[in-house]
Amino acid sequence: MKRKKDVIKKAVLASVLAMSLNNVVWAAEGVNQPFSTVSELEALGGIASIDSSSISHVTKGIYASGNDFIYNSGAIKLDINGFANSTNSGYDSIGIFGYNSTIDLKQIEMNFIDTSGTVHNLDVYGIKTYASGVVKIGDDSKITVSGNVSGLDSNNQPNVMKGMYAGDNATMDSGIIEVGDNLELNVINAGTGWTYGIDSYDGATISVGDGLRLFVTGGKDTRGVEGGFNDAKVTLGENASITANSRDGVALGVYVFNTGKFEGAKDLTIIASADDGNRWAAGVLAQGAGSEAVLNGAVISATEGGTASYAIYTYNDGSVVGNAGKYNIYGNILNNSGGTVDLTTNSGSFIEGWVSTASTAETNISLEEASYWKVTGDSNLTHLHNDNSIVDMTHDSNIFSTLTVENLSGENGVIEMDIDASQNSLNSDKLYVTDTLTGTQYIDLYEVNGYTPVGEEGVGTVLATVNNHNGSFAAVDGEGTLYWKRYELDHQDTADTSGNYTKDWYLKQVTNIDQPTTSTDTILAANALNYHTWRTENDKLLQRMGELRHNGEEAQGAWFRLRGTKIGRDGKFDFENKYTSYELGYDTITKNTDDKIRYQGAAVSYVDGDSSYNRGSGDNSSKAISFYNTEIGSKGHYLDVVFKVSNLENDFKVYDTKNNKITGDFNNTGVSLSAEYGRKNVLHNGWYIEPQAQFTLGYLGGDSYTTSNGIEVSQSGIKSAVGRIGFNIGKEVGSKGVVYAKANLLHEFGGGYDVTMYDGRDGVKVGDTFNDTWFEYGVGAAFAAGKNSHVYLDVERSSGSDFTKDWQWNIGARWTF
Known part of the structure; x- marks a missing residue:
């Protein structure tokens, strides 16, 4: 590996103005010609600033290539004022760039900000590496990339602003980015280009330690974290926070596609929001066979125009695995065309939203020990395990909903249902078990017309229809104003004519019990x-x-x-x-x-x-x-x-x-x-x-x-x-x-x-x-x-x-x- 002097020599031969302080090389590099209009590059006490607002070529703040090695043992602060002032969409503006080289910085605060209001038709990166490039950033670093990136590139694709990017140029190994604990990364795009926080592409790997704080906002599509192609992977430590917001596009918190991988440690927070109600957002999106997002306990929230969107979304064989952990999920789960969702909640977890599973997909949710699922609409999934937890079907604006599962298991789970005892048909929420019922579940009835609780008029209401009958249902006593009601459930041969079910569970009897309300x-x-x-x-x-x-x-x-x-x-x-x-x-x-x-x-x-x-x-x-x-x-x-x-x-x-x-x-x-x-x-x-x-x-x-x-x-x-x-x-x-x-x-x-x-x-x-x-x-x-x-x-x-x-x-x- 070449020494520092080789790096400086390379910079001089390229007619690049450079200065060295505290074992750090800062450089502004031009393409085909030097940056003769760079007005200031100063380093004082670990502080450097570059004014690239007038440059008509590529901007790079810290740059290493060709087996170069840049190392820093102390904290540095780098301010880059402005993006390259170029109309050539082939030019990039990059804060830290490593190509077939290593950059190792103990701690950095980098502000790569364009405040001119200029609309830039180019790509902007806070950190970029590929072709065996390695960039290492130490603990307690902060990177901010902000400006206006808009327009389309030569392939008619939107220009991009990315906080971190690791990829491959198809001739050498993929890039690697390694970051320590407590990174703060802000990516703020005032334009219409696409905006990314962390992007690992084509076999590259990016790992960030504990305590990440990632904030991404843009005018059009935004991604908090993305990984795609050839097992590209992003790994985050504990207590990471990802916020992705789009003003007029799709917002994705975590996106994996075409064998891309993501794994977040426990206490992960993902917030994805699309301000425009005609757009959509997803907390976690997995697309394509081999693509997988692995969670170990998380808070996930996804909204579009202030209403619920997709907390988890899979299609084309994508997979989301939620290992055992505490989850608070606000948003729907949409599992399309061969997708897989496996989610196991620990005690005290919360889910709010509906679940939709395509016939070729598989969704398995395990609710453990005082977990709570607030069902907001018709839902269907493959396997629901409800153990000492609550499935609440009463939050659908008094529209009777159905919950369809292939298999229902667990002990002492509660399923809360709306019922309108004044009607003789279509008068309650309904549970369907298309395959096998095991264990004992308790049904808790809520009268939509305010009668508390359901009286004799509710007798005969069918609440659940099952196929293979290896378990049972019982009912929770209903509290009224003056008396508690004891509900007795029973089963009989189904009245369903589809041939898919064998038994109906219905309300057989209601009696008063002597217990103070x-x-x-x-x-x-x-x-x-x-x-x-x-x-x-x-x-x-x-x-x-x-x-x-x-x-x-x-x-x-x-x-x-x-x-x-x-x-x-x-x-x-x-x-x-x-x-x-x-x-x-x-x-x-x-x-x-x-x-x-x-x-x-x-x-x-x-x-x-x-x-x-x-x-x-x-x-x-x-x-x-x-x-x-x-x-x-x-x-x-x-x-x-x-x-x-x-x-x-x-x-x-x-x-x-x-x-x-x-x-x-x-x-x-x-x-x-x-x-x-x-x-x-x-x-x-x-x-x-x-x-x-x-x-x-x-x-x-x-x-x-x-x-x-x-x-x-x-x-x-x-x-x-x-x-x-x-x-x-x-x-x-x-x-x-x-x-x-x-x-x-x-x-x-x-x-x-x-x-x-x-x-x-x-x-x-x-x-x-x-x-x-x-x-x-x-x-x-x-x-x-x-x-x-x-x-x-x-x-x-x-x-x-x-x-x-x-x-x-x-x-x-x-x-x-």
């Missing part, structure tokens, strides 16, 4: 949430006002407290409510004798909560006013009587198993009267114990409302009688402070309720009771913060019942004057 569960859970929130807000004297024994002689007092609570209910009709309470009170001493001090006052409060249900969430709030009479006895006893009126509001938003949104809102008014008695018994060294008893009578009024899915709800009122016995044990801290622990046993003696629901066809009445026993415990403190101010706080939680108070914190302050 999303609607009934949420209606009853919301009812329970309001009740438990209202009941929890009826609390104790020490929590509300602190230690009044430290109050002093001032006649008036004002207080404020803030409380955070998380409550819930386990079991049936469960809920969770996290809320914050704000309460402000005022009182005055109305009696002060040697035996007792009497406080009388009033308070207002507001509660703001966020609620959670099994299949959704909601908001809740309440406003309350209370009046209290509190007596503190001289012997340590006290009596606290509270009358409270509350108004509670609740709204919810949930989604049923068919993803239908259900909303509702209502309010309840509650009244309660509470009496609490306790006595503080002094022990030794400042310790004390205070037994307590409390009884609260209350009534929470019902409400009538209608949910968004038409359920008329009528709640009865709830009578409540809660008893509490317990104690505080604590220690005096100084003269005006206490810390304490508390424990209480509570029981609801009432709590019975009825809720009636009617949906216009069916009704249900649920009666139950919230009577329960539970245990609450916590710790707290109260102390003087100043001469006329007091602070108190506590935390508590509950255990022992379906009702749970996960936590509650309470902090307040009182001022006397």
Whole structure:
């Protein structure tokens, strides 16, 4: 191999102006005559620029030929301003060109850009190599080719702009391009010539490492990656991204033809879009025998004029192989004239579009573990394996579709179908198995007229017709507003007269089953949430006002407290409510004798909560006013009587198993009267114990409302009688402070309720009771913060019942004057 000096010598003999820096040779080469009009070629600190906008011949930025070797060990930046200004379509403009030679660059940023607006009737390449040429580009390189290439070449074919091209001149071996990780390649053509990102032709090979970011856009046909003839191949590493856009032509993300090959590693993204709705786009197109595109998990999107186009397209024996991996495919699959598509999806994959398979073609799709196929129109394929995944036929604009497969296999797959139970014929999506059914598939029915779910009127509907009957179908229970429906399927001799089938699977019977629907569960859970929130807000004297024994002689007092609570209910009709309470009170001493001090006052409060249900969430709030009479006895006893009126509001938003949104809102008014008695018994060294008893009578009024899915709800009122016995044990801290622990046993003696629901066809009445026993415990403190101010706080939680108070914190302050 010749050394660098031979390269320079060759450039001089060719009358080419050249400079060398950091072991790199940059050159601008003319054809038959030197580039005498090149105005600038400078290299400074690894930066070089060439102005070729006035050249009337071929432009080459970096050039090696005839066993030359160009090597660079550092990063370089090369700016080439303008394409060759030539009307001769035989001339090329090339950024990096290797012919029967090697160019090895560690890292390059090349901007090959023509900003003049000139329409160029020639071919433009970012990188071009053939005839045993090798071009190697290192990691983290960036290449941009941009300008206007238009017109036709001497063979009456469109001129081209290509980011990378490796080919063969029919006299020597094909070219090779090898690129490291994290290449950014942008090819932007403002003209009508065809635009390519990466093109491997006639036995050439191009390989790019991980993290490719390829963007290609042009006025006419565009290709992101292309490989064609004599096993030419393009290989991409992991996390590659290909974007191909055409404003007025066909856009192809990956195109292989005439034995061309492509392989992309996992996490490949292909986006192909044709802006003109009269054109088309394909994410992957394979044409011709021996042509093959191999995927290992990919996101593929293809659109034409904003609507779905072909995510995968094969014809004339082309092949697309999707090895096991995660796929998200947006677009249709068209398999024509001998083509082959094999696609195996891993867990969580998604396909949206129809599948069409010619009689001479073969399409096999395997959906594994929670994969999802959103079928948008009539589809047919060779083998569908549906294992614990979903085939959804309901997204065809309520036009009943057919899905035809030669063989259907898998276990616990679900096939979702539209049905119009009001019609007697042609009233549902339909599944045809022309050869063999194995395994068990579940059919999930969706009523197109909004009846949820399908009722007795759907009995007799044929849902699937099969030939060789080695498997079975069952049906998914249908969720209605008030009831679940259980569907029973059965099979019988087919009514089809074509002679291609033997059995029809049909809906034999529909029955109600005793299981709460999303609607009934949420209606009853919301009812329970309001009740438990209202009941929890009826609390104790020490929590509300602190230690009044430290109050002093001032006649008036004002207080404020803030409380955070998380409550819930386990079991049936469960809920969770996290809320914050704000309460402000005022009182005055109305009696002060040697035996007792009497406080009388009033308070207002507001509660703001966020609620959670099994299949959704909601908001809740309440406003309350209370009046209290509190007596503190001289012997340590006290009596606290509270009358409270509350108004509670609740709204919810949930989604049923068919993803239908259900909303509702209502309010309840509650009244309660509470009496609490306790006595503080002094022990030794400042310790004390205070037994307590409390009884609260209350009534929470019902409400009538209608949910968004038409359920008329009528709640009865709830009578409540809660008893509490317990104690505080604590220690005096100084003269005006206490810390304490508390424990209480509570029981609801009432709590019975009825809720009636009617949906216009069916009704249900649920009666139950919230009577329960539970245990609450916590710790707290109260102390003087100043001469006329007091602070108190506590935390508590509950255990022992379906009702749970996960936590509650309470902090307040009182001022006397």
